[in-house]
Amino acid sequence: MLFLQLLLGGLQTGALYALTACGFALIFGATKVFHFAHGASFTLAGYLFLLMWNNGYPAWLGVLAAILVATGFGVAMERFVYRPIQRHEGGFFTVFVAAFGVSLVVQNLVGMWAGRGFVVADSTLSRATEVLPEVFLAPVFWVSLAVAAVLFLALGLFLTRHPAGVALRALAQNSDLIRAYGLSSHRLSLLAFALGSALAAPAAVLTAITTGMNEAVGHHVMLISMAATIVGGVGSLKGAALAGLSLGVAESVVLNFADPQWAEAASFVVLFGFILFRPSGLFGHAVAR
Amino acid sequence: MTAYLANLATLAAIFGILAATLNVAVGYAGIFSVAHAVFFGLGAYAGAQLALLLVPDALLAMLVAALVAGGLSLCLALPALRVRGEYFVAASLGLQMMATTLFTEAKGLTGGMGGLVGIPRPMVLGFEVPTLALALAALVLILLATWLMARGSFGRTLRAIRDAESAAEALGKNINAAKALAVAFACAGAGVAGALFALHMSFVNVESFTLDQSVLVMAMVIVGGTGTLWGPLLGAVLLLSLPAGLSFLPFIPPTEIGAVQQIIYGAAMTLLMIFRPAGLLGDMRTGRKA
Amino acid sequence: MSGATHPLVCRDLSISFGGVKAVQGVSLALPTGKVLALVGPNGAGKTTLFNLITGNLRADAGEATLDDESLIGLKPWQVARRGVARSFQDLRLFTHMTVRENALAATERGSWFWQTGDAKARAARVEAALEATGLSSLAESRAVDLAYAERKFLSMARILAAEARIWLLDEPASGLDLASRIRFAALLRAATARSVTICLIEHNLDVVAELADEIAFLDRGVVLAVGEPQAILRDKALAAIYFGERVA
Numbered sequence: 023m024l025f026l027q028l029l030l031g032g033l034q035t036g037a038l039y040a041l042t043a044c045g046f047a048l049i050f051g052a053t054k055v056f057h058f059a060h061g062a063s064f065t066l067a068g069y070l071f072l073l074m075w076n077n078g079y080p081a082w083l084g085v086l087a088a089i090l091v092a093t094g095f096g097v098a099m100e101r102f103v104y105r106p107i108q109r110h111e112g113g114f115f116t117v118f119v120a121a122f123g124v125s126l127v128v129q130n131l132v133g134m135w136a137g138r139g140f141v142v143a144d145s146t147l148s149r150a151t152e153v154l155p156e157v158f159l160a161p162v163f164w165v166s167l168a169v170a171a172v173l174f175l176a177l178g179l180f181l182t183r184h185p186a187g188v189a190l191r192a193l194a195q196n197s198d199l200i201r202a203y204g205l206s207s208h209r210l211s212l213l214a215f216a217l218g219s220a221l222a223a224p225a226a227v228l229t230a231i232t233t234g235m236n237e238a239v240g241h242h243v244m245l246i247s248m249a250a251t252i253v254g255g256v257g258s259l260k261g262a263a264l265a266g267l268s269l270g271v272a273e274s275v276v277l278n279f280a281d282p283q284w285a286e287a288a289s290f291v292v293l294f295g296f297i298l299f300r301p302s303g304l305f306g307h308a309v310a311r
Numbered sequence: 312m313t314a315y316l317a318n319l320a321t322l323a324a325i326f327g328i329l330a331a332t333l334n335v336a337v338g339y340a341g342i343f344s345v346a347h348a349v350f351f352g353l354g355a356y357a358g359a360q361l362a363l364l365l366v367p368d369a370l371l372a373m374l375v376a377a378l379v380a381g382g383l384s385l386c387l388a389l390p391a392l393r394v395r396g397e398y399f400v401a402a403s404l405g406l407q408m409m410a411t412t413l414f415t416e417a418k419g420l421t422g423g424m425g426g427l428v429g430i431p432r433p434m435v436l437g438f439e440v441p442t443l444a445l446a447l448a449a450l451v452l453i454l455l456a457t458w459l460m461a462r463g464s465f466g467r468t469l470r471a472i473r474d475a476e477s478a479a480e481a482l483g484k485n486i487n488a489a490k491a492l493a494v495a496f497a498c499a500g501a502g503v504a505g506a507l508f509a510l511h512m513s514f515v516n517v518e519s520f521t522l523d524q525s526v527l528v529m530a531m532v533i534v535g536g537t538g539t540l541w542g543p544l545l546g547a548v549l550l551l552s553l554p555a556g557l558s559f560l561p562f563i564p565p566t567e568i569g570a571v572q573q574i575i576y577g578a579a580m581t582l583l584m585i586f587r588p589a590g591l592l593g594d595m596r597t598g599r600k601a
Numbered sequence: 602m603s604g605a606t607h608p609l610v611c612r613d614l615s616i617s618f619g620g621v622k623a624v625q626g627v628s629l630a631l632p633t634g635k636v637l638a639l640v641g642p643n644g645a646g647k648t649t650l651f652n653l654i655t656g657n658l659r660a661d662a663g664e665a666t667l668d669d670e671s672l673i674g675l676k677p678w679q680v681a682r683r684g685v686a687r688s689f690q691d692l693r694l695f696t697h698m699t700v701r702e703n704a705l706a707a708t709e710r711g712s713w714f715w716q717t718g719d720a721k722a723r724a725a726r727v728e729a730a731l732e733a734t735g736l737s738s739l740a741e742s743r744a745v746d747l748a749y750a751e752r753k754f755l756s757m758a759r760i761l762a763a764e765a766r767i768w769l770l771d772e773p774a775s776g777l778d779l780a781s782r783i784r785f786a787a788l789l790r791a792a793t794a795r796s797v798t799i800c801l802i803e804h805n806l807d808v809v810a811e812l813a814d815e816i817a818f819l820d821r822g823v824v825l826a827v828g829e830p831q832a833i834l835r836d837k838a839l840a841a842i843y844f845g846e847r848v849a
Contacts, residue, residue: 056397106585114396115343119533120584122526126577130570245404252401287412290405297402301394464709464716471695471706478693481655482763483681488712
């Protein structure tokens with residue numbers, strides 16, 4: 023029954039990875055910015071929720087604050103870091119280094135302020151009960167799956183029905199096209215950052231309730247999002263979400279066969295293999311070369 | 312105090328080698344590796360094992376380290392030949408994460424978390440020599456080699472590939488060979504630095520070869536200035552003296568020095584990229600497109 | 602159509618991209634020491650043809666030979682080392698290198714840390730190429746700092762320095778003012794006098810009439826006609842295709 027337990031745990035982690043990865047893929051697809059500080063949005067959202075929760079604020083307020091801080095951070099990055107760099111034609115590495123610098127700052131500031139190591143928001147949602155012999159599930163499992171499902175549905179509707187969503191998808195496919203139609207790519211890229219970063223917040227809150235946060239969690243989440251985006255195929259949100267889910271499941275199920283330290287490495291073996299042999303990913307069309 | 316300064320100088324020379332060789336990949340060939348610590352580690356383990364099991368000969372240790380790291384640089388060259396840009400950074404990150412796990416788990420070769428201890432003092436031709444002298448000599452040789460390379464035809468080939476790969480190829484340049492050679496040189500250099508590090512510390516474990524270390528070396532190159540001769544060295548000295556300098560500031564608790572250091576160089580990386588992407592010593596005109 | 606009189610020959614070259622036949626069954630032979638102009642509306646497959654010859658694209662079918670030796674399957678750098686040089690419509694200069702370094706890079710073929718051969722002869726070739734393109738006084742300027750016409754001439758200087766026997770030039774004269782065009786024409790004449798074989802893509806029919814010894818007219822991946830410039834340029838049916846497509 024250990025396997026089933028791990029599988030279910032993996033599904034929950036995977037659903038949250040899928041949300042974060044999808045946010046990263048949305049930003050990368052629409053703006054071509056490799057938002058390496060995406061993990062910092064996650065960290066900030068999770069810790070702000072923890073702070074408010076532990077100080078007795080109602081949960082909905084904490085969630086709202088988490089979404090706001092994640093979105094605000096993403097928008098600020100676009101406005102104050104990426105756009106100035108792109109204005110003087112900085113290459114992708116300039117962008118990457120700048121983003122990496124910010125994520126280092128956030129990680130260490132959070133570590134200094136909130137202490138290092140894991141902090142969990144204690145909640146009745148995370149009390150596990152035995153649903154099958156030797157299989158334990160907490161309500162947060164169902165909440166996570168439901169939140170992911172609802173958000174993906176909403177995102178899908180937005181991207182196919184709302185004009186701004188359609189424009190975002192078009193931007194991902196062909197940025198020249200957008201300019202030709204006279205749509206403001208500035209505002210669209212702000213929208214991509216806001217939306218993509220907001221997707222990290224619910225995942226962060228649920229992680230804070232389940233396994234808890236540490237100051238370096240953003241780093242891990244970021245690497246997973248990046249791996250999922252590439253494995254899924256750049257430009258394909260569906261691919262990123264699916265790959266995120268699979269990576270979460272794989273990371274958990276691997277525990278059935280190997281020691282925990284191999285779990286993360288397994289994701290990177292997959293990533294490395296994809297880059298070498300199928301750089302366009304599962305659902306991508308464009309080949310990287 | 313002399314011992315303290317000698318230690319700092321030796322580390323500066325070792326990290327100077329690391330930064331200078333990473334600069335060959337990043338600054339000249341446009342191969343943005345975030346896995347330099349992997350090859351530093353390979354060299355350190357190779358050099359340490361040689362000294363522990365066979366002879367503590369420093370020259371032999373450096374040679375073996377260079378061969379091991381240079382040979383395994385193929386792991387980095389392969390993705391460099393197939394993909395570019397973000398994809399390559401992702402691949403090198405993946406390599407770094409896998410290597411960290413391998414270093415931790417291959418206990419027979421690396422000693423795992425406990426590391427390799429009791430590495431004997433380095434000898435050259437049967438005489439014990441201070442690591443500072445060795446490290447400085449290696450640094451000078453590697454800087455000389457990069458300088459010769461940068462101003463010679465190979466450096467020109469790399470810069471041509473960086474600026475316009477298809478045009479370089481259309482002029483008869485074997486791009487894959489040039490890139491693989493640049494990566495092999497950079498990684499072999501990191502291996503030499505690793506052997507020196509192992510002999511100097513007489514103890515190595517995986518903590519010196521993690522992503523954080525790769526990022527530190529990358530920050531050295533970037534803060535100093537990519538594609539310049541002295542920039543990486545300046546970056547190495549600056550970033551290495553940072554923790555030493557911070558420890559003199561009374562209002563920072565000693566436990567937070569590591570974090571403050573990371574905040575400072577994280578912020579420095581971001582601000583430099585926004586306002587001076589060419590680095591401190593970089594030519595502003597050429598730094599625009601990294 | 603081969604050997605001494607026509608060093609570079611294409612036979613039935615074809616390639617399609619996702620169902621679109623970009624080049625279909627193109628057969629052409631470049632006569633030694635002559636200028637062949639490829640003319641045709643946008644999207645006719647002219648640059649694609651270059652890419653097929655230089656190994657940037659792999660032909661679905663057909664053959665391209667240099668001195669009766671097949672070029673198909675060779676890498677671009679291998680084709681270049683056999684003496685085929687090309688320019689790009691978007692130039693692709695080594696932007697952060699100086700003018701002299703751009704030309705010098707074109708003379709260096711080895712990928713090792715050193716170069717074989719006579720370094721002095723290479724340096725002399727570079728200076729001659731800069732002289733011929735009028736860039737000697739700008740030798741230490743970076744390519745990115747040059748004016749438009751100078752950039753175009755730098756692209757030519759690289760080809761001159763490469764000492765190739767075959768030149769494939771993609772719109773080398775577009776956007777040049779009259780004085781520059783005269784200088785450019787002199788460059789080509791000096792090259793053909795040395796038996797360099799040239800194929801150029803050009804939209805300006807005045808330039809074509811002035812420089813070309815032969816014209817090949819392409820439309821939608823097919824060679825519609827090959828012949829003397831006057832005959833092709835006077836052909837009303839071809840003119841209709843050319844200008845009709847241009848207006849639409």
